[in-house]
Amino acid sequence: MIQYYNVEAFAQLKKERKTAGRGFKYGFVTGVFKEDVYKELIRTFPDVKKFELVDKESGGGHKRFYVGPNYYSGKHWGSTRHLNGLPEIWKEVIKESGSKELLDLVADATGVDCNSLCNFGFTYGNEGCVQGPHIDGAARPNDPSPVHATIACLLYFNEKTGGVAGTEVYDIDRKTVLFAVPDLRNSFFYFEQHPDSWHGFPTVPKGADRRLVSLSFSQEKDIIKIDDSFLNVVYLKSFVKGLIKKIFSR
Numbered sequence: 001m002i003q004y005y006n007v008e009a010f011a012q013l014k015k016e017r018k019t020a021g022r023g024f025k026y027g028f029v030t031g032v033f034k035e036d037v038y039k040e041l042i043r044t045f046p047d048v049k050k051f052e053l054v055d056k057e058s059g060g061g062h063k064r065f066y067v068g069p070n071y072y073s074g075k076h077w078g079s080t081r082h083l084n085g086l087p088e089i090w091k092e093v094i095k096e097s098g099s100k101e102l103l104d105l106v107a108d109a110t111g112v113d114c115n116s117l118c119n120f121g122f123t124y125g126n127e128g129c130v131q132g133p134h135i136d137g138a139a140r141p142n143d144p145s146p147v148h149a150t151i152a153c154l155l156y157f158n159e160k161t162g163g164v165a166g167t168e169v170y171d172i173d174r175k176t177v178l179f180a181v182p183d184l185r186n187s188f189f190y191f192e193q194h195p196d197s198w199h200g201f202p203t204v205p206k207g208a209d210r211r212l213v214s215l216s217f218s219q220e221k222d223i224i225k226i227d228d229s230f231l232n233v234v235y236l237k238s239f240v241k242g243l244i245k246k247i248f249s250r
Contacts, residue, residue, distance in 0.1 A: 002101055004037045004093050009188065010109040017111060020178055024194035025111050026169055028181060032155060032188035037089070042159055044087040045211060048124040059140065060174075061132025061200055068122030073224045074147035081228050094120050097215060098226035106217060112151040112192050114217035116224040119149065125165065125210040131200040133174040138193040138216075147224075149193050149216035157211040158184040164208050170198040184210055 013029040020026060033041065051066035071080050071094060080094055096102055098117035107114050125131075138148040154167055166181025169191055181189050191197050204210060218224075 002096065002099075002105070004033060004089075004096050005102060005105070006031050006034050007105065010105045013188065014109040017109070018179070020169070020171075020196070022172065022194065022196035024192040024197045026179060026189075026191040026197075027110065028179070028187065028189045030183055030185070030187045033186055035186075037093075038157075038186045040089050041093070042157055044089060045157055046086065046090075046122050048211070051122070051124050059134030059136060060198075061134035063131050063134070065129045065131060066124040066126075068124065070121035071117075071119065072121070072147075073116060073118040073218070074145055078224050078227050080226060095226050098224075103217060106151070106153070106190075110151055110190055110192070112190075112217075113219045114150050116218050116220045117215075117226065118147045118218040118224070119214060119216040121214045123212055123214055125201070125204045127204055127206045127208070129165075129210075130203040131167075133170050133198045133200045135195065135198055136193060139195050139197060147218055147220075149218045151190055151192055151217050152197075152199075153188060153190040153215040153217070154181070155213040155215055156181070156184040156187045156189070157213065158209070161185045163210065165201050165204040165210055167199060167201045170200070172196050172198065174198050184212075 009029050009032045013027050016029065017025060017027045046068045048066060051068040053066055055064045069083050069086060071083060076082065080091065083091065083094065097120055103114055136152060137143040137145050161183055163184030166184055167189055168180045169178045170176060171178055181187065191199060
């Protein structure tokens with residue numbers, strides 16, 4: 001049962017699904033969380049002053065923004081124990097984000113297959129932050145990452161409606177804007193991972209900011225489940241998992 005996300009928002013998202021000329025799907029909707037839930041998520045959003053600055057060239061563009069707590073299935077393999085310091089509501093939202101119920105909703109609304117949560121990371125941008133047009137590792141040839149998302153999603157957590165420096169999707173010239181997120185409050189934006197799904201955001205002006213969670217899902221042969229039991233933490237350490245597979249494959 002979905003407790004935190006707003007199921008009706010995904011029904012609306014499905015109606016407004018778009019496909020770029022190059023063939024990848026994308027879409028946007030507001031009200032992705034129930035309003036009382038959203039207010040509590042805003043109140044308990046992690047302290048951005050403790051986030052770490054990322055300032056580098058990656059995927060074809062310059063990136064400058066701040067990153068906070070993060071779950072990545074390629075490293076943590078279903079365990080979110082390293083996020084135990086988060087408020088309880090955030091831990092529950094992460095768990096729901098990796099639930100079959102939510103994954104089924106996302107796949108149906110977006111038209112992109114997924115069965116596992118592969119990333120849930122807090123990010124923040126203030127004056128001077130920017131993300132030049134780029135493609136993610138999932139869409140880059142020969143990317144060495146152990147997990148590749150099929151769909152990237154952005155959950156916006158600004159307090160006020162509207163906002164500037166919303167994420168943009170570009171045509172292959174990396175200049176023509178196909179879509180720009182118009183509202184950074186309680187909204188959800190996604191794009192299908194694709195060799196031509198160029199995206200980024202313009203420089204954040206003085207007095208503005210953007211608070212969000214970078215969320216992505218993947219389609220795995222063996223579904224990666226969010227499980228914080230002690231045995232799962234031990235088993236899913238990559239070297240242990242690899243050893244067990246070798247033993248049983250003999």
